[in-house]
Amino acid sequence: MALATVVPGVAGAAGEKLVGTLQTSRSGPIAGVGITVETADGDEVDSVETDENGRFSVDLPGPGQYTISLDADALPDTVKLGSGGDTRTVTVDPGRSQPVNFGLSDGSANSGGGTIRAVQLFVDGLRFGLLIAVCAIGLSLIFGTTGLVNFAHGELVSIGAIIAWYINVRAGVPLIPATIIAMVVGAAVGALNERGIWRPLRRRGTGLVAALVVSIGLSLLLRYLIQIVYGGFSNPYGDYQSQRAVSYGAFSLTNRSLFSIIISVIVLVLVAVMLQRTRIGKAMRAVSDNRDLAASSGIDVNRVILVVWMMGGALATLGGVLLGLSDQVQWDMGFRLLLLMFAGVTLGGLGTAYGALVGSVIVGVFVQMSTLVIPDDMKYVGGLLLLIVILIIRPQGILGSRARIG
Amino acid sequence: MPAEPAAHGAHAAGPGEAAAVPARGSGSDRGPQRLAQAALKDLPWEVGVAKPDPAIVVDGVTRTFGGLTAVSVDHLEIQRGGITGLIGPNGAGKTTLFNLLTGFDQPNTGTWSYDGRSLGKLSPHQVARLGVVRTFQLTKALSRLTVMQNMLLGAQQQRGENFLSALLPGTWRKQEAANTEKAMDLLRRFKLDAKKDDFAGILSGGQRKLLEMARALMSDPQVVMLDEPMAGVNPALTQSLLGHVKNLREEGMTVIFVEHDMDVVRDISDWVVVMAAGKVIAEGPPESISQNRAVVDAYLGAHHDAPLTVEEEDRVLAEASAAIARDEGTDADVLSSDRPNPERTDR
Amino acid sequence: MSDLLNAFAIAGKAFFGFQAIFFALLAIGINIHFGYTGLLNFGQIAFAMLGGFGIAISVSQWGLPFWVGVVVGVAAAVALALLLGLPTLRLRADYLAIVTIATSEGLRLVFRSVSATPVTGGTRGLAAFNGDFMDLAPWDTQHRYRILGTTWSGGELWVALIGWVLVILFSLLTWQLMRSPWGRVVKAIREDEDAVRALGKNVYAYKMQSLVLGGVIGAFGGMVYAVSTGSAIPDQYQSANTFLAYAALILGGAARVLGPVLGSMILLFLLQFADTGLRALISNGVIPEGLLSSTDVAQIRFVLVGLGLMLLLVFRPQGIFGDRREVMLDAR
Ligand SMILES: Nc1ncnc2c1ncn2[C@@H]1O[C@H](COP(=O)(O)OP(=O)(O)OP(=O)(O)O)[C@@H](O)[C@H]1O
């Protein structure tokens, strides 16, 4: 792993603070580096050193803008500062424990050369793309079966990840059983969505555009409700955090990333088998294909849609946990992923499950690989650009088909 | 390619004469109906036959959806000033052909032209501006516009439709008043004048068909393409719609319409084109069609649910057996075939 | 009780304040896009961002006069509309929604990125560019005035005055356009664009004109916001603002000239009233601290907006002032 990761510590009680962890995958945590925080006016707030886990935490007098700098001389020789230098300026919101990322790198990228970095990014992108696919299949199937473009799907991801976090960190259940419990809850949340909102709306004959705007309202409602309940922090799960990357020749991966890939692939294969072989899977495809025809041939359309929602909820939860493992759990993590999910689903053609898979993987790989040419903080922009370019060439998506006229 | 009108069979009325009929108020006995019928009278009943004065010429147009060939028309000419009925079982490709001709869909191959002008690269609004307007099988009434606004939308070359002139009402008031006048005329003819200030969304299905047709006529079109104008319209209204379609011909317009009801087709069309599985399998005057073996096969062989009533089906069957009997006797009149290609190269 | 009255007064200020103007201008633009033309533009905030930064960058980075900044902002909005419209206006409504929101998020990410910092100021944004504008005020912008129990600075009043003039001008423009044949074509496109094509109208060109017009109005909204806060920060231009503007539009009634204006005023009034009221209730101990802390109040606003948006669309899609009959005809 060539890129440095900075893992902010678990947020403490009330009060604003700056937190972060200095480590790179080769060197592991870096202890004893001086960190100085100043206010916008240049008054020093505090000066600390990172602990043996590479962590630091500075309490602040209040919200506002701060400059944080690190003592670059204290870094090991192999570790280099990123393009941002040794100083960061951050704005801290009230009550927030603001993570700070110094973007350290351990030089392995340069020593390994461009192709190695490309391979590494490709594998990372694959992990990310598969994760997007796990989240997005529900989105795509919901669109296919009901025509709804669900802007609240990101919140299913956040809710799932956060429920798993509560079960894991607060209740002390190991992450794997916690995830399984959370997936059950996620399925229930999906079912609640369908039974509480969308089925009644379909019965009222609400138009698709109106439904789309309703889903935006729901997304706002849920997102900020989550922020009230969970808070604005970003927190890691309790397990599998302090892993070092294992080298596989051309690339290296932490075990949790490796398992993220394996789990995603298994789940996606299972979904594909289900769609192809099982009764309910075939029914889903039939309803996607032509709802009226499916209804008239004796399929209970509402039941199929309910199952799609439950499946979508459970898969979004799983995807959320995988995302939380790599990027920490945050209140708006799902919303930020939503656009990439849309990109993936749209690329593949709205409504086709396999399209969602292909499109998501392309988006994930593209987003990661684009950092070869564009700065890291603009990588999502690359994914969104890809979406627009593909839509110009193929307005119906990669696997989608054109609607008829007249 | 026989794109130019062939001379044979066109002796009754010169093509120029047919085209020169004034647009309105022709009540004389040498009206356009006679002209078109006379012009078409002596044509052979074969697929791809050249018309004396074609308005639209289609050449080698194909359109596939995945593995399905929805349209594959080798050669087709539409007589100017006549009513051409386009029939065929469900899924024959009639609507797709309309979509192609009016620029709503792009073909895989082929060219087509209107008045000798190729339409291949044009977008739908450009086709419409040339005077070729269409209606849709699934009626497109603009629900949250009033009936009058629907009508006014049909008028062409409105100054007020330009963004900047829109801001200066003085530049378009007069034209708007004239258009409103014209729209009222048409609405009265289509018995919709009482509804002029209602939202189009509250009209009944049949009234929407009428409105769509009237709206298309606001643009003073040369060619009108109607996709099942009578579908879902009650018999009384059908009669009045039929009257309107005939009127269009009296006004010198070229009409192409898709219809499943054979009685209607027989009643008003000068020429009938039959499509099945994307191909034109037969064409000829209405009376030729029910004698045509390919047509009967297409209708009865293919599983379809066109609105053939029991009586109609009986009749088609009877006609079919009559045709077969005659075939065995004379082997004459049934000219069309499933394989139009070799025939066309003959000519 | 006095708390509540106070909350009412502060909310009353919100009724006329720069935020109401900001959302009114965003919503007037969205009304042209969505209400009249049927374009599902969820990237309206990007136009506002370009408007705000057009002034900010021109004045504080390039040292140009204020009015040139306004021109730059408008030009940037036009350019964005053209770039966005070129590929997307041929797309289905739902694809358009996705592409526009993606564009606005993408643009914000670019503006706040490290590489853009030399131009946009990155996450810190830009400040100190509204001096020229404030100098134009005919009264003392530093002086504080009391109006109906609320305090306004001279600068706030000046921004509000110009802002409302803009709102009125753009409302008049919308009114004139929508009663012209141009407006008829645009409304017909909302109903069924294929039918309009078949009648010989260049649908693509009309959609583009509508997108540009609504986008430019949104850019003016962003300018009002930037000038009145005196700073332009990329993270102020979050997509949630687009959704708030949609809520305002639907509240007031889409496809009505005054719908977006009244909707924004009412929305801002309600939000501010809920905000101040809730804070008062919490500090009075009426709402126990354990249930809701005063830091949560900012989030509660969005929760309420989300809930309101859903309930409105389900139970009163025509908005407060709309005509239900008309909405029921909506077949989409
Ligand atoms: N956009 C499309 N995508 C895929 N297949 C299509 C599309 N449009 C049409 N088809 C297929 O092309 C064939 C011809 O369709 P078309 O609508 O032209 O038939 P039609 O002759 O108008 O039938 P009807 O009399 O029922 O209206 C049908 O099999 C239809 O399923």
Ligand SMILES: [Mg+2]
């Ligand atoms: Mg058809």
